[in-house]
Amino acid sequence: MEYILKNGIVYDPANNIAGEKKDVMFKDGKIVEQVSSDAKVLDVTDKIVMPAGVDPHAHIAGPKLVVGRIYRPEDSRKGVTSKKGVCRSESGFSIPSCPATGYRYSRMGYGTVTEAAVPPLEAKHTHEEIMAIPNVDVTPLPLFGNNWFVLQWAKEGKIDEIAAFVASWLRIVKGYGIKIVNPCGTEAWGWGGNVHGIDDPVPYFDVTAREVVRALAQANEKLGLPHSIHVHPNDLGHPGNYPTTVNTLDCVKDIAKNGSKRNQTIHLTHAQFHSYAGTSWRDVESGAKEVADYINNNKHVTCDIGQVTLDETTTMTADGPMEFDLHELNGLKWANKDIELETGSGIVPFIYSGKAPVPSFQWGVGLELFLRIKDPWQVCLTTDHPNAGPFIRYPRIISWLMSNERRQEMMDNGEVRVWSYKRTGLGTLDREYDFNEIATITRASAAKIYGYQDRGELTPGYNADIAVYDINPNDIDPSKEPAAIEHAFGNAMYTIKDGQILVKDGEVVKVVPSHTIWTDVKGFEEQEKTVMEEVMPTFRRFYTVKFENYQVQDHFTPNPIVTEVQAGK
């Protein structure tokens, strides 16, 4: 089937197209240069056309989500809809049901989402949930930063072993790249503690976050994985944590990049939670300037923000000790899980109220980072869903980024407390994003950061993953009309995925199975074999499952998109 999206105003940052009136054509699921006269015409005259959205960091599938849903029925009852058209019923606000997750991303014009924290032991479960999420392709990132094997080899400086282990484990669990969460800290939580800063050794293994992050970065570049290491540094959410963040980014500066598409060797996730100065919640101040300055001066770094949306949400992370701190802080219910030799996790509901100083401050820090980071290719829009707020708020964040007037209004009329500008630099920043920058931070930069070679651009040969929004960019003043911007980006006129129209006028009209995007490393087989021989005795001794039941068999990824990588190339 051939289509022509006619007369849209196209924003395709990867191809340097910024608001040009032009047609976009696709055939058999791919973008093409031209189509025949039989092509079906979709008139999108003067509407915004972009590649479909790419979310580089969210928590949408896996055991944390299930525990969250089980222990927060009060969240599930929000957002309940009945079965309508092609859609099943929906439930949930911060932890939506699997189908709702797919529909809601689809309605915003998104086509790809990263599941950012897969405990390898629970990978099967994660994949089962991905199968239940329609309409968006999912990229799972397995956790490596507190893995016993990795900790041991990092201590011994055995980079080849780590590389081989990562190559094997990505295949075993069907993962895309390396996620690191509070390196050494979550393992320390197994001993009832945490680590502070990147040079604080974890009990027993006696290795530091600096050593682990460097070792995994070296392994990542040795293999030449499409994505860089994806790091949630130590000290999340602690006043005075920004030096830890900057030190983490700086500790891999000397490691040479080995990835064809991306520029970075480290991706800092939910930077907002890691950009605080001061010494306590009493004297806390923003460290956004220091973190943004570092990013502005260092091209080996990219980030996503984790913007606070001012909602009641559910925090869930592999940062077990952080979640306990949060529970102590807000007194709300707490779930905790240890994942054997790999990681841990915690869950706590959280209310980011604009009436309270701390959430107002966090809201300000996130926006400050967005506005201070100069190169939109180094930053992505996220809420670390659901940690700082649900992903359905992306359109609202877009409206804030495009309107200084709206931000000032929120600070003036008390929608956020004074800490939003007295403790941050937000009040002094009047930058407003334009549509091209929005297109960059919501799709193009994420696709480049992940090294995707089939999406995030409207390049011929790429997947026909396209979003059309019902606004005329030459007609609207986003600065003055934030509500219209939010509505348009929340209700795509068209969401097209692999050439199929999934959403029309904000309604899901077609439901398709999602794909699972994972990385298969080739050319490292010998090293992998040796490492597996070393791993297996420990595996058999300490894991509660047999290896045969641990592996993710092919039927867990019925629609795989396999990125083959030649190790070292």
Next chain:
Amino acid sequence: MKTITLTLKKKSPIALEFDELIPDKVFDWEKVDFEKYQVPVGNRRFPLTDYFDIEVEGDAAGPEEVKMILDGDFGRVKYIGCKMGAGEIIVNGDADLHCGAEMEGGKITVNGNAESYAGREMKGGELEIMGNTREFCGCSYIGDWRGMSGGKITLHGSAGKQLGECLSGGEIYVKGDCDILAGIHMNKGFIQIDGDVTRWPGGQMKNGNILVKGKLGILLEGFVYDSVVADPVIDGKSFSGKYIKYNGDIAVNGKGNLYLNAEKNREFL
């Protein structure tokens, strides 16, 4: 004034749901509107007339001018008066789960027993139950930590487990007995129980008041003896006689007060 009378003619084994039939939504309905209405039954809907004879008399300009009379055994009708803001509902029989849940105003009288979750998350208004109720009367939604916050529940019979769980305002008055963990997790409001209590009132309470006129079986360890008080006044209500006053639950640093009738609970002294 409009009087709407529904008289049961067939009891469904699967519960009907009545949250759409509150004065706020039906004050301008005529008889014909009720006859057209399909009521949720499980995951389907059926004509209301399958189950009830319907009478409508008079006119109402708003919900406060509506009186709904539900005649018969409504023991398989859930969500009676759920989210109502004004008007009156009288149930001449039993009521199923969630009667008066999330109600904000008006009055519901149940001239029979009410199932569990009566007055869940109530914010205002009055719920009076002439018979007994079961678990989680005046509680939160499952999983939530924010329970009933206003209004008054009067129970002439006995209450089940976890009465007033997560109570954060309003008043619950039980004239009969009460089972375990009344006022669990409460942080404000007042629970008065005239009858006997099995055990553990006020578990993990942060604040608020519980008064027991009858005999208590087992007191929780987290309650610390304060004093014996004569004729206490709580929330503007005075109680004659001597009461043993405790503070708790210290397990959660609670500042709540628990009053036990001294005469009936001598062994605690």
